[in-house]
Amino acid sequence: MNAASYRAVRIHKQAGQLTIGLEQLPLPSQCAADQVLLRVHYSSINFKDIMSCQGNPAVTRRFPHTPGIDAAGVVVQSSDPRYPVGTEVLVCCRAMGMQHPGGFAEYVQVPSHWLEPKPPGFSLRDCMVLGTAGFTAALAVDAWVQHQQRHAADLAAIDWSRQHVAVTGVTGGVGLLAALMLRQLGVQVTALVGSATLAQLQQPSASSEPASSAQASTAALCTAPAQTTPVQTTQTQTAATYQEPRRTQAPLFPQTATVLHALGVQHWQDRDALCAASLQNLAPSCYDGVIDVAGGPLLAALIKQLQPHGIALATGMVADTALPLNVLPFILRGVTLQGINAESTSEAERAALWQRLRQHYLPADLTPFYQKVTLAQLPALLTDLQQGHPRAAGRVLVDCQSATGASDV
Ligand SMILES: NC(=O)c1ccc[n+]([C@@H]2O[C@H](COP(=O)([O-])OP(=O)(O)OC[C@H]3O[C@@H](n4cnc5c(N)ncnc54)[C@H](OP(=O)(O)O)[C@@H]3O)[C@@H](O)[C@H]2O)c1
DSSP, rough: OOOOOEEEEEEEEEEEEEEEEEEEOOOSSOOOOEEEEEEEEEOOOOOHHHHHHTTTTTTTSSSOOOOSOOOOEEEEEOOOTTTTTTTTTEEEEESHHHHHTOBBBSEEEEEEEGGOOOOOOOOOOHHHHHHHHHHHHHHHHHHHHHHHHHHHSSSGOOOOOOEEEEEEOOTSHHHHHHHHHHHHHHHHEHHHOOOOOHHHHGGGGGSSSSOOOOOOOOGGTTTTOOOOOOOOOOSSSOEOOOOOOOOOOOOOOHHHHHHHHHHHHHHEEEEHHHHHHHOSSSSSEEEEEESSSSHHHHHHHHTTTTTEEEEEEOOOSSOOOOOOOOSSSHHSSSSEEOOGGGGGGHHHHHHHHHHHHHIIOOOOOGGGEEEEEETTTTHHHHHHHTTTTTOOOOEEEETTTTTTTTOOO
């Protein structure tokens, strides 16, 4: 290793103002005994990274700070025999990037017990296209699959195409990847999106075909899911390159519709209309499962629509931590509400889940679902997100070595 310094994205806090820039920092000459130094090839943007950029004290209290809760790269300094120099590793769903410097940098030093080996069958890049959001989505999908198997009289007889799951947050990381994994299994998916997203999906110019079953009325929510042909989309062979966000009144980025159509989701519904509707304690049941990032009235409304013995997986709380609901769905329909916490999974569970992800839950090509940014582009994008500007749907992969061109692993 020859470099004496490295580039890192840094958040500074001065007089209550948070600014984000790219800086040159000195490389540590020697790691502490329990630490390893990684050359970061890729990272990705997650919800907590934006909270960190906004100075949310639940995530980051000390500044200057390097954000980035995900990293995939190669060990360049180590005294841990499990991870010798040259090992390809991940740091994902740990405390990195919060109170500890994160992965939006060319190098990061972390405790070696945060590492996991790069899972077989994945590139470093694909690991970070998934990242914390994808791993969380996989935990939720896996929990739903296991729940279905527990309640099935005959395992082999489960017809996934007759199962129907509602997913929230599909323009973001967890929801998008959960919907993608469910579609890979052949499960029918209803995506709950905001009114602006739904309007864009219904525009004929948004895709070669308008979204099927796009319904803005809650009265139509619980019709039996029709067997519809997945919407055809044009899939590019290379990931989209980052474009500066628009600051006009235009509701969405043009590529949002393309990304969402590529999911092959059959049903689109207006989450705002559902939240505003006064559903009975037990609404007509139509979902075998719910994968939710929102909490609040949206999760409550979806639980009221679960089939008997259905399960809701709560992964996030972007709308609310409260749940305006009574116990009737749990008692009369025997539904389950289960929380997902990606940080609390054991090493063995992680390894097994990555394997199931590769074997069952992922399409071979993830390129329609992410755009790539370089470290140099990252401060401008993070500043936009920090200030609440919208961004295109899909994951954002951060190429941390693009200046040297050595990152395409
Ligand atoms: N449990 C875990 O271990 C774990 C791990 C990772 C993440 N999470 C949590 O999961 C959540 C989502 O993370 P992410 O990485 O997917 O975030 P993200 O990429 O920023 O996506 C957020 C999604 O939430 C949607 N949304 C925003 N406001 C909403 C509202 N009021 N009601 C319903 N949906 C709303 C957004 O839709 P629009 O495009 O319409 O705004 C977007 O689709 C966060 O709460 C995060 O902390 C939990």
